[in-house]
Amino acid sequence: MDIVRFGPELCLLIAAGLIVVADVTLPFKTARERRYVALLLALDGIVGSIAWSLALVIADERGEAFEGLMVVDDFSLFFNFLFAGVAAVIILASVDMLERSRFQSEYLALVLASTTGMMLMASTVDLIAIFAALELQAISFYVLVAFLKDGCSSEAALKYLLLGAVSTALTLYGMAYLFGLSGSTNLNEIASFVADADSGTRSALVLAAVFLAAGLGFKMAVVPFQMWVPDVYQGAPTPITAYLSVASKAAGFAVVMRIFVVALGEGAITSDWSNMFAAIAAISMTVGNVAALVQSDIKRMLGYSSIAQAGTFLIGLAAVAAEDPQLLLGTSAVVFFLGTYAFTNLGAFIAVIAISNKIASDQIADYAGVAKRSPWLAGGLAVCLISLTGIPPTAGFWGKFWVFNAAVQADLVWLALIGVLNSVISVYYYVGVVLRMYTQEPASEEAFAPSPYLGFALAAAVVGLFAVGVYPEPLLDASESAAAVFA
Amino acid sequence: MLSLVIFLPVAGAVVVALLPREHEHRAKWVAAGVSAVVLALVAFLFLDYDRDAAGFQFVDSATWIESDFSDFDLQFAVGLDGLSLPLVLLTAFLGLVAVLISWRIELRPKEYFAWLLVLETSLLGVFSALDFVLFFLFWEVELVPMYFLISVWGSGNRFYSAWKYVLYTFFGSAFMLVGILTLGFTAETFDIRELAQIQEIRDAIIPAWAIFTLIIAAFLIKLPIVPFHTWLPDAHTDAPTAVSVILAGVLLKMGGYGILRMSLSIMPDVARDASIWLAIIAAVSILYGAMMTLMQEDLKRLIAYSSVSHMGYVLLGASAIGTVGLTGASMQMLTHGLITGMLFVLVGMVYDRAHTRNISELSGLAHSMPFIAAMMVVAGLASLGLPSLAGFVSEVTVFLGTFEKHEALTIAGVIGIVFAAGYILWTIQRVFWGEADPKWESLPDATAWWERGPLLAMSLAILAIGVYPAVMMDLFESGVAPIAQRLG
Numbered sequence A: 001m002d003i004v005r006f007g008p009e010l011c012l013l014i015a016a017g018l019i020v021v022a023d024v025t026l027p028f029k030t031a032r033e034r035r036y037v038a039l040l041l042a043l044d045g046i047v048g049s050i051a052w053s054l055a056l057v058i059a060d061e062r063g064e065a066f067e068g069l070m071v072v073d074d075f076s077l078f079f080n081f082l083f084a085g086v087a088a089v090i091i092l093a094s095v096d097m098l099e100r101s102r103f104q105s106e107y108l109a110l111v112l113a114s115t116t117g118m119m120l121m122a123s124t125v126d127l128i129a130i131f132a133a134l135e136l137q138a139i140s141f142y143v144l145v146a147f148l149k150d151g152c153s154s155e156a157a158l159k160y161l162l163l164g165a166v167s168t169a170l171t172l173y174g175m176a177y178l179f180g181l182s183g184s185t186n187l188n189e190i191a192s193f194v195a196d197a198d199s200g201t202r203s204a205l206v207l208a209a210v211f212l213a214a215g216l217g218f219k220m221a222v223v224p225f226q227m228w229v230p231d232v233y234q235g236a237p238t239p240i241t242a243y244l245s246v247a248s249k250a251a252g253f254a255v256v257m258r259i260f261v262v263a264l265g266e267g268a269i270t271s272d273w274s275n276m277f278a279a280i281a282a283i284s285m286t287v288g289n290v291a292a293l294v295q296s297d298i299k300r301m302l303g304y305s306s307i308a309q310a311g312t313f314l315i316g317l318a319a320v321a322a323e324d325p326q327l328l329l330g331t332s333a334v335v336f337f338l339g340t341y342a343f344t345n346l347g348a349f350i351a352v353i354a355i356s357n358k359i360a361s362d363q364i365a366d367y368a369g370v371a372k373r374s375p376w377l378a379g380g381l382a383v384c385l386i387s388l389t390g391i392p393p394t395a396g397f398w399g400k401f402w403v404f405n406a407a408v409q410a411d412l413v414w415l416a417l418i419g420v421l422n423s424v425i426s427v428y429y430y431v432g433v434v435l436r437m438y439t440q441e442p443a444s445e446e447a448f449a450p451s452p453y454l455g456f457a458l459a460a461a462v463v464g465l466f467a468v469g470v471y472p473e474p475l476l477d478a479s480e481s482a483a484a485v486f487a
Numbered sequence B: 001m002l003s004l005v006i007f008l009p010v011a012g013a014v015v016v017a018l019l020p021r022e023h024e025h026r027a028k029w030v031a032a033g034v035s036a037v038v039l040a041l042v043a044f045l046f047l048d049y050d051r052d053a054a055g056f057q058f059v060d061s062a063t064w065i066e067s068d069f070s071d072f073d074l075q076f077a078v079g080l081d082g083l084s085l086p087l088v089l090l091t092a093f094l095g096l097v098a099v100l101i102s103w104r105i106e107l108r109p110k111e112y113f114a115w116l117l118v119l120e121t122s123l124l125g126v127f128s129a130l131d132f133v134l135f136f137l138f139w140e141v142e143l144v145p146m147y148f149l150i151s152v153w154g155s156g157n158r159f160y161s162a163w164k165y166v167l168y169t170f171f172g173s174a175f176m177l178v179g180i181l182t183l184g185f186t187a188e189t190f191d192i193r194e195l196a197q198i199q200e201i202r203d204a205i206i207p208a209w210a211i212f213t214l215i216i217a218a219f220l221i222k223l224p225i226v227p228f229h230t231w232l233p234d235a236h237t238d239a240p241t242a243v244s245v246i247l248a249g250v251l252l253k254m255g256g257y258g259i260l261r262m263s264l265s266i267m268p269d270v271a272r273d274a275s276i277w278l279a280i281i282a283a284v285s286i287l288y289g290a291m292m293t294l295m296q297e298d299l300k301r302l303i304a305y306s307s308v309s310h311m312g313y314v315l316l317g318a319s320a321i322g323t324v325g326l327t328g329a330s331m332q333m334l335t336h337g338l339i340t341g342m343l344f345v346l347v348g349m350v351y352d353r354a355h356t357r358n359i360s361e362l363s364g365l366a367h368s369m370p371f372i373a374a375m376m377v378v379a380g381l382a383s384l385g386l387p388s389l390a391g392f393v394s395e396v397t398v399f400l401g402t403f404e405k406h407e408a409l410t411i412a413g414v415i416g417i418v419f420a421a422g423y424i425l426w427t428i429q430r431v432f433w434g435e436a437d438p439k440w441e442s443l444p445d446a447t448a449w450w451e452r453g454p455l456l457a458m459s460l461a462i463l464a465i466g467v468y469p470a471v472m473m474d475l476f477e478s479g480v481a482p483i484a485q486r487l488g
Helices: A002-025 A031-058 A074-099 A104-123 A127-148 A151-182 A187-195 A199-220 A228-235 A238-263 A270-293 A298-318 A326-359 A375-389 A395-409 A413-439 A452-470 A473-486 B002-018 B021-048 B084-101 B109-128 B132-141 B143-153 B158-187 B208-222 B231-238 B241-266 B268-294 B299-318 B323-354 B370-384 B390-403 B407-432 B449-467 B470-487
Strands: A063-065 A070-072 B057-066 B073-080
Touching: A002 A031, A002 A063, A002 A070, A002 A074, A002 A104, A031 A074, A031 A104, A070 A074, A070 A104, A074 A104, A074 A238, A074 A326, A074 A452, A074 A473, A104 A127, A104 A238, A127 A151, A127 A228, A127 A238, A151 A187, A151 A199, A151 A228, A187 A238, A199 A238, A199 A270, A199 A298, A228 A238, A228 A298, A238 A298, A238 A326, A238 A473, A270 A298, A270 A413, A298 A326, A298 A395, A298 A413, A326 A375, A326 A395, A326 A452, A326 A473, A375 A395, A375 A413, A375 A452, A395 A413, A395 A452, A395 A473, A395 B132, A395 B158, A413 B143, A413 B158, A473 B057, B002 B021, B002 B057, B002 B073, B002 B109, B021 B084, B021 B109, B073 B084, B073 B109, B073 B132, B084 B109, B084 B241, B084 B323, B084 B449, B084 B470, B109 B132, B109 B143, B109 B241, B132 B143, B132 B158, B132 B241, B143 B158, B143 B241, B158 B208, B158 B231, B208 B241, B208 B268, B231 B241, B231 B299, B241 B268, B241 B299, B241 B323, B241 B470, B268 B299, B268 B407, B268 B470, B299 B323, B299 B390, B299 B407, B323 B370, B323 B390, B323 B449, B323 B470, B370 B390, B370 B407, B370 B449, B390 B407, B390 B449, B449 B470
Parallel strands: none
Antiparallel strands: A063 A070, B057 B073
């Protein structure tokens, strides 16, 4: 029974293991053969995982597994699909980079391992299991960031490792506090403890909440835990940057929602941590947007912009109050926004990968005139950037709409105002890139097209973006049933 | 049927965008065809409209988004009433005019006409939307086409002007979004028809005047009022001619329409209190705009500043809070759209031929371009409010409506007319009459069908409305009557 519920993650783990084993044992004649087998295994693993999650949805299989360590509910299934889908796109986007590298199987195995870690992060309700999943995901990423093995990449990986270790320690310290106070590591049992807490315990709980927010704030990439973002985003291979910015952030938010809304959300200290998140959100949006204005490297710019977007997601969490409907409004808005952000940001990064592959530069100035050389690619990037700004009729607009709606309904109109004003600031750097592509003269007139995998992924992202922009109801329903687990 | 009309231009834009490179020159035919069809359909709706029935007609409504955790539903609801129907007709008409006068465009015609058509959809949608969020959606959609149209096909300081336009507008709509969300949460609906019926806005999370200010901020920036008008001269001057026509003719009306439909009718109590402030702002805009116009050296910039002044009349009429004032405000929107649209077309033609817009350099153009000069006289006289032309009707209605409520400010508005006469007559005299400069002797007149057609059509419309205003005014009056009734 438990194995059935653990299926999606199991598929990925088995695939990862098979990739490594096959690489060592099977006799390959060429590097191409080796790469194709590894890719095949990786994609099969992901397809199997998605199919298994789909089967769980259809069979209406919900419940706990492994004595309450893991849980299968609408929330975890939503994130299963999200992470698996994003991982598939990332693998397709890495094909070009893998051609030039020796460690192809290790790369794919690590990507699958980190995906497993992220799926577990969204599916567990036990502090120890959360920690284990966090570590699985983080350590895989430390290696992936260093993949290019040049100075920039290694420095980025070292920064990520050191800051990540500190943040993991903070998270563990907060978890230890919670365990010490409540006597249990299961989030639901902690929740009942928090509900009965007296004022003395409440101060200790706030302390635990602060430590957890600090440690997980690193994952979410919010101020003041965001220092690693620009350097790591710039130094890592671009597919990994894309993966970090979309999936790792979503996993961080999933964990924060589980811990804070379930364990710490019983009313005693909810206003304390939601105020804290409101302040962090306001500062993150502003710092992220203002810093992105002056960037000349597109990966750094997207890095700072993702800090700002993380701040916007956090508004949804800040809008959570102790009782419905604000609780459900806020969490469903965050889940919906994460969903739209996933394919919008992914689309933007895929276009960046394709363009940078050709012009061999990440500088925004070198993006001049790309529209003449590759109209479809420039169009795809333009659409994704405009969606990130929040201009209709794109998915990004609806993401911001529901988050600001949650803020307004939770009496946080000032936060909504800061949010919309930050959208105005972000127009300048997002649309600035678009302008450069369309109005400036390119260095060379040579036309180019993206590789079929990248082109397909970008097209899917753009179509999805407009589909959700015009008719967001399906995704909204999925997010609301995901958030309903917190009711 | 109305939804078809709204989305037909964007379908045309997709067709235009997918044309292969070799057939690029066909883009203008596709665009002209699509806008002509849209105009025909809107004209049909105009004739089919029942003037005696109250409420919205041609309504297409469907539930669009339901949220389990919020108390509201979002609807895709569009419809027309006496206030929006003439504005939709104006949009369709000026849309076709804009396509026609861009006939000779050389640079990337495909993208140009595609953006122009997307712009037309968003404008048709803004005036037809019956759901506040849908209204906001269409309002925002016009940003991207305008940005590209000004940046890529504009002239002069186009990048700066495009940024200024986008940032100003987006800034206003940022506030409007928060206002809309608060309003929707408080009233538990976004449907404009329901919002126009609610008895009072309870002070739920922020005071009613705060919601009013947030929402009207976007409209006042769009109108534009002094001191948020500085984007207008730059955007108008540096945009290509057709875009200036749409900008002055239709986009500014979005602001006026928003004030009438949203701010005045949904929150009448706050509007009554704010009436004096709106009137003061209007008078300042009228006078300041007129005075700035007198100082301009560039022909296009002069017309642009005159728009600031003329939109002040819209606000002045809106501040009157009575049927006559509101009718005058809406008439002024329609007539200003036609008149200033025509002025920009003419200025564009002069610039295409003489390659300068500097008034001191141009002189005696009537000798070589009699047709354009004649059209310019018609448009200019209409602009300063000569009776028997459209401008007079709307301005006199505004003054009649406002005089009872705000005497002194109305007088200030009338003084604006004197300034208007000054700058229009002086400019026409300097540019078209006077010594025939040998430099301009060989300039060709407007002879092409796509130049004469729009000009004649616009001057006919201006004359028709001037002589028989009831054809439009009755419509507007039926549209603003429920609003005026709410305001008491």
